[in-house]
Amino acid sequence: MSPVLAVAIKEFQDGLRNRWLVSITAIFAILSIGLSYYGSAASGELGLVSLSSTIASLSSLAVFLIPLIALLLSYDSFVGEQESGTLLLLLTYPLSHTQLLLGKFLGQGAIITLATILGFGCSALLLTGQAELGRLLPAFGLFILTATLLGLCFTSIAYVISLSVNEKSKAAGIALVVWFFFVLVFDLALLAALVGIKEGLDQQSLVQVMMFNPADLFRLINLAALDTKDVNGVLAVAINSSWSAASLLLIMFAWVLAPLAIASLIFKRKTL
Amino acid sequence: MSSVIVSLNNTGKQYQHTRVLHNIDLQLQAGEVLGLFGHNGAGKTTLMKIILGVIKASEGQAKVFGVDPLSKQAWQGRRQIGYLPENVSFYDQLTGKQVLTYFARLKAVEVASVGELLDKVGLRQAMDRPVKTYSKGMRQRLGLAQAFLGDPKLLLLDEPTVGLDPTATQEFYQSVDQLKGDGASIILCSHVLPGVEQHIDRAMILSGGRSLAMGTLAQLRRDANLPVSIRTQGLNGALQANANLSQLLVAQGHLQVSEQDKLAVVKQLLDYPELRDLQLEPADLGRLYQHYLGTAAGNTAKSAGGLNGGHNDGQSANIQSQAEVKPQ
Structure with a gap:
C-alpha cells in the first residue's frame, strides 16, 4: 500500500470514529432540508420554496458553516501530532513530507466531500418532487461542487495554520481569526470601500478583489447561476460581471491548491 | 560481518544562536550496541535526529548505511531503521492494534507481523482496547513494538525503559540482545543507568553537546x-x-x-x-x-x-x- 493511501485511510477512519462525517452530514442535511422546506415561512406560507431562493439562502448559510467546519476538522492535523510526538516519528518513516500532507488532505478532504454530497444531496432529493430535474441537477450539482471546493480550500488553509505554529491552542485561535476575516471582515471592508470611495471601485475591479476570497467566490458562482431577483447586497453588483462560471471555478480550484503548496513548503522548512 | 552502519564524522549542529552538538565522531558497527548517556539537553536527541535524517547536521558528515540520511538514496534504508522517541503518545482513540497496523503499512511491513509483535511485547490481551486506556508502561511497550517493526538493522531507542516494570525491562533487554544477535545495531539513549551495563558494547557520554568519553566500559573504567x-x-x-x-x-x-x-x-x-x-x-x-x-x-x-x-x-x-x- 502506498504511504499516501495509508495516511488517507487512517485520517478517513479517524473522521468516521470521531463522528465527524455523521455530524457534518447531519448539519448540512438539516440545514438544507429546513431551508428548502421552511424557507418561505417568513412570508407566511409553508412548503417547498423556489429552487433559486433555496440555493440563494443555502449559499449564504453554507458560506459561514463550511469554512468553520473545515477549519475545525483540520486545524490540529499537524500541530496535534507534533505535540504528541507522532509527527517526529512519522518523519523517520519512509514517508516524505509531501506524502504525509497529501495523505491527510485526501483523507480529511474525503470526509468533507462525502458529507457535502450526502448532506446537501438530501434536500436535492426532497426538491425532485417540485422542481424539474433539468434545472435542479445543474443548480444543485454546481452548489455541491463549489461547497466541496470551499471545504477543501479551508482544509488546505487549516494545514498552513497547523504547520506554522507549535501549539494547538495557537492554531485554534488563528483558525478562528482566519474564518472571521474571510467570512465577515472581508465583505464588510469591501462594502465600506464600495460605499465610501465614490470612484474607487467599478464593477470589474470589485469582482477582481473578490477573487482574493474563496468564500466570496463560492457565493459569486452560485448566485450568478440563479435568477438575480433573489439576490441583493454587494453580490448583486458583482454578479453581472463578465467572468464565466468555468473561470471562477478554476480560480476556486487554485484556492485549494495554493494553500496546499504553501503548507508543503512550510512543512519542508519546519524544524522539529 | 564488520560493516559500518552509522558513521559520524566531526558532526555538529547549530540552531540559530546555540550550538547543541560539537564535533561528534562515531562509528557504529553491525551488531553493536551503543549506550548514549547524558543529562536532558546534552544533545542525545539531536544526535539521534541527525542519524534518523530528520534534521541536517550543520557541519561534518553523517552517513547511515553508507549514505547521507537526508538524501534520496537513504529512502529505502529507512525501512530498516526503528525509532522509539522519548515521550511519544500514540493516537489515543485508536486501539493498540490499529496504531501498529498503521505504522506497519507506512513501513511497508506485512500487517500479519503486527500480532506477533504485540505478543512479543505482551500487549496481546490489550490490543483491541483504545490506547487511551493504556498505562504508561503499556504505551511504552507499544512504542517498542513500533520500533521493532520490520526487523530493523538499526534501532534508536530514546529512554526505552522509562515506565517499564522490572519484568518488562528484563524482557526489553532480552529483545535487545536478540536483535543484536540477529546483527542489528542499536543505540540506547538513557539517563537511567542501572541494568544497562550488561547489554551495551560501548558507551558514549555526552554533556553540553560534547562527547566526554567514548569506549567500552572496560576502557572507560581504565x-x-x-x-x-x-x-x-x-x-x-x-x-x-x-x-x-x-x-x-x-x-x-x-x-x-x-x-x-x-x-x-x-x-x-x-x-x-x-x-x-x-x-x-x-x-x-x-x-x-x-x-x-x-x-x-x-x-x-x-x-x-x-x-x-x-x-x-x-x-x-x-x-x-x-x-x-x-x-x-
Missing part, C-alpha cells in the same frame, strides 16, 4: 581509574591491624582499591581464615558517568556516588558480573 570497592565480612579487627590494608579502608570492612592493586589485595584478604564473605564491586556506569561529568566540569568527582543513587540499588556486582563486560 581511563577513569576509579577505585574498586571491596566489602568484606568477618574480618573485624584484622584489617585495621594490617598496615597495608588499613590505608585503603573507607569504612568498617569496606576497602577502596585501585584496579592495579585489586588482585594483590584480594589475595591478601583470602589469606585470612576468618573471612566469611567478599564482595567486589567495580566502578559502575553511574560512577563512571559522574566521574566524566565531574572531570568536564573541572572538578574531579572521584568520590561521587552513582547517578540517582544508581550503584546503591542492589547493584552489588560480584566478580562474575564483571567478567561479563569485557571489551569485544
Whole structure:
C-alpha cells in the first residue's frame, strides 16, 4: 500500500470514529432540508420554496458553516501530532513530507466531500418532487461542487495554520481569526470601500478583489447561476460581471491548491 | 560481518544562536550496541535526529548505511531503521492494534507481523482496547513494538525503559540482545543507568553537546581509574591491624582499591581464615558517568556516588558480573 493511501485511510477512519462525517452530514442535511422546506415561512406560507431562493439562502448559510467546519476538522492535523510526538516519528518513516500532507488532505478532504454530497444531496432529493430535474441537477450539482471546493480550500488553509505554529491552542485561535476575516471582515471592508470611495471601485475591479476570497467566490458562482431577483447586497453588483462560471471555478480550484503548496513548503522548512 | 552502519564524522549542529552538538565522531558497527548517556539537553536527541535524517547536521558528515540520511538514496534504508522517541503518545482513540497496523503499512511491513509483535511485547490481551486506556508502561511497550517493526538493522531507542516494570525491562533487554544477535545495531539513549551495563558494547557520554568519553566500559573504567570497592565480612579487627590494608579502608570492612592493586589485595584478604564473605564491586556506569561529568566540569568527582543513587540499588556486582563486560 502506498504511504499516501495509508495516511488517507487512517485520517478517513479517524473522521468516521470521531463522528465527524455523521455530524457534518447531519448539519448540512438539516440545514438544507429546513431551508428548502421552511424557507418561505417568513412570508407566511409553508412548503417547498423556489429552487433559486433555496440555493440563494443555502449559499449564504453554507458560506459561514463550511469554512468553520473545515477549519475545525483540520486545524490540529499537524500541530496535534507534533505535540504528541507522532509527527517526529512519522518523519523517520519512509514517508516524505509531501506524502504525509497529501495523505491527510485526501483523507480529511474525503470526509468533507462525502458529507457535502450526502448532506446537501438530501434536500436535492426532497426538491425532485417540485422542481424539474433539468434545472435542479445543474443548480444543485454546481452548489455541491463549489461547497466541496470551499471545504477543501479551508482544509488546505487549516494545514498552513497547523504547520506554522507549535501549539494547538495557537492554531485554534488563528483558525478562528482566519474564518472571521474571510467570512465577515472581508465583505464588510469591501462594502465600506464600495460605499465610501465614490470612484474607487467599478464593477470589474470589485469582482477582481473578490477573487482574493474563496468564500466570496463560492457565493459569486452560485448566485450568478440563479435568477438575480433573489439576490441583493454587494453580490448583486458583482454578479453581472463578465467572468464565466468555468473561470471562477478554476480560480476556486487554485484556492485549494495554493494553500496546499504553501503548507508543503512550510512543512519542508519546519524544524522539529 | 564488520560493516559500518552509522558513521559520524566531526558532526555538529547549530540552531540559530546555540550550538547543541560539537564535533561528534562515531562509528557504529553491525551488531553493536551503543549506550548514549547524558543529562536532558546534552544533545542525545539531536544526535539521534541527525542519524534518523530528520534534521541536517550543520557541519561534518553523517552517513547511515553508507549514505547521507537526508538524501534520496537513504529512502529505502529507512525501512530498516526503528525509532522509539522519548515521550511519544500514540493516537489515543485508536486501539493498540490499529496504531501498529498503521505504522506497519507506512513501513511497508506485512500487517500479519503486527500480532506477533504485540505478543512479543505482551500487549496481546490489550490490543483491541483504545490506547487511551493504556498505562504508561503499556504505551511504552507499544512504542517498542513500533520500533521493532520490520526487523530493523538499526534501532534508536530514546529512554526505552522509562515506565517499564522490572519484568518488562528484563524482557526489553532480552529483545535487545536478540536483535543484536540477529546483527542489528542499536543505540540506547538513557539517563537511567542501572541494568544497562550488561547489554551495551560501548558507551558514549555526552554533556553540553560534547562527547566526554567514548569506549567500552572496560576502557572507560581504565581511563577513569576509579577505585574498586571491596566489602568484606568477618574480618573485624584484622584489617585495621594490617598496615597495608588499613590505608585503603573507607569504612568498617569496606576497602577502596585501585584496579592495579585489586588482585594483590584480594589475595591478601583470602589469606585470612576468618573471612566469611567478599564482595567486589567495580566502578559502575553511574560512577563512571559522574566521574566524566565531574572531570568536564573541572572538578574531579572521584568520590561521587552513582547517578540517582544508581550503584546503591542492589547493584552489588560480584566478580562474575564483571567478567561479563569485557571489551569485544
